[in-house]
Amino acid sequence: MVVTEPRVKLECEKLYVFFDATNNVDSVVATDSVRVTQADRRGTCDKAVYTAKMGAIVMTGNAKLMRGRDVVNGDEIKIFVNSEKVICTPGRLVVFPASFEKPKTRPER
Numbered sequence: 001m002v003v004t005e006p007r008v009k010l011e012c013e014k015l016y017v018f019f020d021a022t023n024n025v026d027s028v029v030a031t032d033s034v035r036v037t038q039a040d041r042r043g044t045c046d047k048a049v050y051t052a053k054m055g056a057i058v059m060t061g062n063a064k065l066m067r068g069r070d071v072v073n074g075d076e077i078k079i080f081v082n083s084e085k086v087i088c089t090p091g092r093l094v095v096f097p098a099s100f101e102k103p104k105t106r107p108e109r
Helices: none
Strands: 002-005 008-011 014-019 025-038 041-051 056-067 070-080 086-094
Touching: 008 041, 025 056, 041 070, 056 086
Parallel strands: none
Antiparallel strands: 002 008, 008 025, 014 025, 025 041, 041 056, 056 070, 070 086
């Protein structure tokens, strides 16, 4: 299954959509081989839940989010789709500098 909207793309094996009383999307639950793409961020997990009211996707189960070479892994990663905000609890973050330069060596005396 593939769900695409202007801010995010969600791919998975199983997808469940829940509506509120006015027939608007309340939440979306994606399971099994979930892949989330938003701008330059790519994520994978076992389960992702998007809640419209909160404007966030909560990734759980082997959750991993990447941007370029930077990677964050955690039990739960919350992506706020309307901003750059991401919350990972607990997590492990690996960040690479944008441009890595070798340290300059001192000339010998």
